[in-house]
Amino acid sequence: xxxxxxxxxxxxxxxxxxxxxxxxxxxxxxxxxxxxxxxxxxxxxxxxxxxxxxxxxxxxxxxxxxxxxxxxxxxxxxxxxxxxxxxxxxxxxxxxxxxxxxxxxxxxxxxxxxxxxxxxxxxxxxxxxxxxxxxxxxxxxxxxxxxxxxxxxxxxxxxxxxxxxxxxxxxxxxxxxxxxxxxxxxxxxxxxxxxxxxxxxxxxxxxxxxxxxxxxxxxxxxxxxxxxxxxxxxxxxxxxxxxxxxxxxxxxxxxxxxxxxxxxxxxxxxxxxxxxxxxxxxxx
Amino acid sequence: xxxxxxxxxxxxxxxxxxxxxxxxxxxxxxxxxxxxxxxxxxxxxxxxxxxxxxxxxxxxxxxxxxxxxxxxxxxxxxxxxxxxxxxxxxxxxxxxxxxxxxxxxxxxxxxxxxxxxxxxxxxxxxxxxxxxxxxxxxxxxxxxxxxxxxxxxxxxxxxxxxxxxxxxxxxxxxxxxxxxxxxxxxxxxxxxxxxxxxxxxxxxxxxxxxxxxxxxxxxxxxxxxxxxxxxxxxxxxxxxxxxxxxxxxxxxxxxxxxxxxxxxxxxxxxxxxxxxxxxxxxxxxxxxxxxxxxxxxxxxxxxxxxxxxxxxxxxxxxxxxxxxxxxxxxxxxxxxxxxxxxxxxxxxxxxxxxxxxxxxxxxxxxxxxxxxxxxxxxxxxxxxxxxxxxxxxxxxxxxxxxxxxxxxxxxxxxxxxxxxxxxxxxxxxxxxxxxxxxxxxxxxxxxxxxxxxxxxxxxxxxxxxxxxxxxxxxxxxxxxxxxxx
Numbered sequence: 095x096x097x098x099x100x101x102x103x104x105x106x107x108x109x110x111x112x113x114x115x116x117x118x119x120x121x122x123x124x125x126x127x128x129x130x131x132x133x134x135x136x137x138x139x140x141x142x143x144x145x146x147x148x149x150x151x152x153x154x155x156x157x158x159x160x161x162x163x164x165x166x167x168x169x170x171x172x173x174x175x176x177x178x179x180x181x182x183x184x185x186x187x188x189x190x191x192x193x194x195x196x197x198x199x200x201x202x203x204x205x206x207x208x209x210x211x212x213x214x215x216x217x218x219x220x221x222x223x224x225x226x227x228x229x230x231x232x233x234x235x236x237x238x239x240x241x242x243x244x245x246x247x248x249x250x251x252x253x254x255x256x257x258x259x260x261x262x263x264x265x266x267x268x269x270x271x272x273x274x275x276x277x278x279x280x281x282x283x284x285x286x287x288x289x290x291x292x293x294x295x296x297x298x299x300x301x302x303x304x305x306x307x308x309x310x311x312x313x314x315x316x317x318x319x320x321x322x323x324x325x326x327x328x329x330x331x332x333x334x335x336x337x338x339x340x341x342x343x344x345x346x347x348x349x350x351x352x353x354x355x356x357x358x359x360x361x362x363x364x365x366x367x368x369x370x371x372x373x374x375x376x377x378x
Numbered sequence: 379x380x381x382x383x384x385x386x387x388x389x390x391x392x393x394x395x396x397x398x399x400x401x402x403x404x405x406x407x408x409x410x411x412x413x414x415x416x417x418x419x420x421x422x423x424x425x426x427x428x429x430x431x432x433x434x435x436x437x438x439x440x441x442x443x444x445x446x447x448x449x450x451x452x453x454x455x456x457x458x459x460x461x462x463x464x465x466x467x468x469x470x471x472x473x474x475x476x477x478x479x480x481x482x483x484x485x486x487x488x489x490x491x492x493x494x495x496x497x498x499x500x501x502x503x504x505x506x507x508x509x510x511x512x513x514x515x516x517x518x519x520x521x522x523x524x525x526x527x528x529x530x531x532x533x534x535x536x537x538x539x540x541x542x543x544x545x546x547x548x549x550x551x552x553x554x555x556x557x558x559x560x561x562x563x564x565x566x567x568x569x570x571x572x573x574x575x576x577x578x579x580x581x582x583x584x585x586x587x588x589x590x591x592x593x594x595x596x597x598x599x600x601x602x603x604x605x606x607x608x609x610x611x612x613x614x615x616x617x618x619x620x621x622x623x624x625x626x627x628x629x630x631x632x633x634x635x636x637x638x639x640x641x642x643x644x645x646x647x648x649x650x651x652x653x654x655x656x657x658x659x660x661x662x663x664x665x666x667x668x669x670x671x672x673x674x675x676x677x678x679x680x681x682x683x684x685x686x687x688x689x690x691x692x693x694x695x696x697x698x699x700x701x702x703x704x705x706x707x708x709x710x711x712x713x714x715x716x717x718x719x720x721x722x723x724x725x726x727x728x729x730x731x732x733x734x735x736x737x738x739x740x741x742x743x744x745x746x747x748x749x750x751x752x753x754x755x756x757x758x759x760x761x762x763x764x765x766x767x768x769x770x771x772x773x774x775x776x777x778x779x780x781x782x783x784x785x786x787x788x789x790x791x792x793x794x795x796x797x798x799x800x801x802x803x804x805x806x807x808x809x810x811x812x813x814x815x816x817x818x819x820x821x822x823x824x825x826x827x828x829x830x831x832x833x834x835x836x837x838x839x840x841x842x843x844x845x846x847x848x849x850x851x852x853x854x855x856x857x858x859x860x861x862x863x
Contacts, residue, residue, distance in 0.1 A: 337709040
């Protein structure tokens with residue numbers, strides 16, 4: 095692809111790894127700051143903190159909607175194209191929710207309503223954290239078993255971890271909340287992330303030939319892999335953003351962020367580590 | 379390619395398998411017209427089909443206990459202390475059918491001469507199954523198109539939540555039927571504002587359909603018969619509290635989940651009959667007009683199916699209207715088509731060779747078709763999260779086809795069959811490792827009962843399995859056959 099001019103062989107391992115490491119430190123700082131100020135690494139969305147989300151199509155302006163729902167803990171009104179509106183309410187008791195549901199059904203019969211109780215949200219969040227942790231550990235075990243070499247396997251796992259940390263940091267910065275869909279996206283990211291890392295490691299470790307050739311070959315393949323995936327997800331993002339399908343839009347946003355960061359981590363960090371490893375004579 | 383070469387290609391088992399699976403999948407998906415509308419056998423979950431979901435939390439606790447006293451004595455003291463029904467699961471575990479915090483239980487256990495060893499909110503597997511049966515009966519009575527009741531049972535065998543999905547039912551009605559315990563009680567006024575318990579819904583034998591009481595009056599009610607024992611209990615209470623002699627000052631209250639559905643003085647007619655013998659036929663009037671009829675219908679459902687063994691609290695709920703679910707479905711398809719086109723363009727820019735790009739996209743799409751076929755075979759519901767899974771499969775699928783292509787076409791030339799086979803094996807080695815990582819990464823989500831992301835995980839795992847076992851190796855053979863021309 096003509097527009098990518100980066101040459102994996104031009105820089106020393108140290109030079110390659112500097113940029114991702116700086117970004118990693120910045121990301122940790124962002125997450126640390128968030129942890130210190132809000133008490134959570136990532137801002138939990140409605141799925142986890144509890145609340146009510148309403149999707150409806152109406153020509154009424156956000157102010158009119160705020161007026162209509164003034165008796166309820168309305169947090170935000172997001173508008174989209176074709177009159178789609180996305181309303182978020184904070185937690186409320188059962189009686190208020192019942193009356194809210196009746197009000198919505200009466201005024202906007204074609205509204206989608208989702209309500210999560212605060213304690214249920216907490217349980218969901220606990221489960222989601224466990225799922226992320228178990229997935230990550232499972233992935234790490236597979237990688238170590240597959241390569242049976244500490245440095246290359248460690249590099250792949252480290253790269254996946256940095257992908258997640260950096261993506262989480264960017265999510266915090268641009269205000270994407272942690273919800274069930276974005277948890278799914280982070281899990282998908284584990285899969286996508288190791289894809290190109292495994293390709294790189296396999297090519298370098300198992301193929302014959304000069305290191306520089308293997309690296310640039312892997313880079314060519316790896317970049318096309320990530321760009322095709324990015325193209326598919328960007329297309330999805332556009333459709334979902336225009337069509338106000340928040341679940342898919344959120345998943346796509348996280349994946350786009352994650353894949354862009356993954357390109358950097360794979361071809362600077364992981365490639366740097368594996369290059370250093372090979373130059374040290376790590377391959378038998 | 380000539381006909382002979384096609385036949386040779388089809389003799390490869392993976393290619394043959396790909397074709398067979400494709401055909402079978404189309405059969406399973408079964409696209410057909412029905413009432414002039416295009417439809418398939420695919421099952422849509424919430425978001426993509428209209429309806430309501432409710433997730434309810436059991437207001438009960440499963441607790442482990444230890445005691446030096448005889449277990450029966452300990453439990454009976456505990457029951458008195460807590461004033462709650464206790465169900466003994468096994469020698470170490472009991473189910474307390476009322477919600478208490480851990481601290482409350484710890485002190486209650488200590489007072490009865492025992493010790494609390496484990497604490498988990500929820501009910502035992504048996505109780506959860508019982509709840510499922512009762513709820514299903516209630517939902518059947520409601521006449522929904524499609525209702526699913528799933529107790530979510532954790533690894534410890536304790537079920538904290540039960541999830542109900544109802545096609546084509548509104549949120550308010552669903553909450554009336556499913557979100558309530560359905561505990562029916564008859565109480566009788568003793569003196570002043572005092573009332574005394576007479577019997578619970580379990581003393582009811584048969585239940586009639588809502589009828590107008592009296593006929594033609596537009597006042598609705600549900601008639602029911604008591605069991606023999608229930609009728610004796612009812613008569614004894616009426617006589618004991620003096621209702622039979624002074625019916626006007628003794629109200630009969632019928633209560634559903636703490637709400638009075640019927641309250642009126644005992645009729646003189648009934649009082650006279652009760653003086654002579656137990657009466658089994660009773661009527662609960664629910665009021666006039668549509669409201670009365672709706673209340674009568676709800677009461678009938680709860681009386682018929684009986685009360686849930688434990689109280690439930692709605693933990694989460696949602697409603698998707700038909701207009702929006704259709705819209706989501708359309709948008710999901712649009713997103714999918716646009717994504718496929720985007721992938722096609724990028725792959726074409728890279729290889730600039732239709733004979734590589736077309737099989738690539740073809741195999742990628744057939745993976746999706748086969749995946750949908752499997753999904754409709756195992757009745758896996760497609761919801762928005764599962765659509766995300768499909769897109770994940772599309773993404774990893776194309777990634778891995780790129781790996782195979784680049785590995786096989788190393789140095790831009792088509793290799794001899796021998797070297798080719800070696801390279802294909804190596805490429806498959808790479809995609810196997812990443813496939814196993816994806817499967818392992820998704821496994822926790824697929825096994826976790828609680829998560830609504832299960833569909834996503836299952837679809838992703840299925841897609842990856844189908845991909846690495848059949849379609850992606852088949853692609854390797856197809857691309858070889860095409861390029862060796």
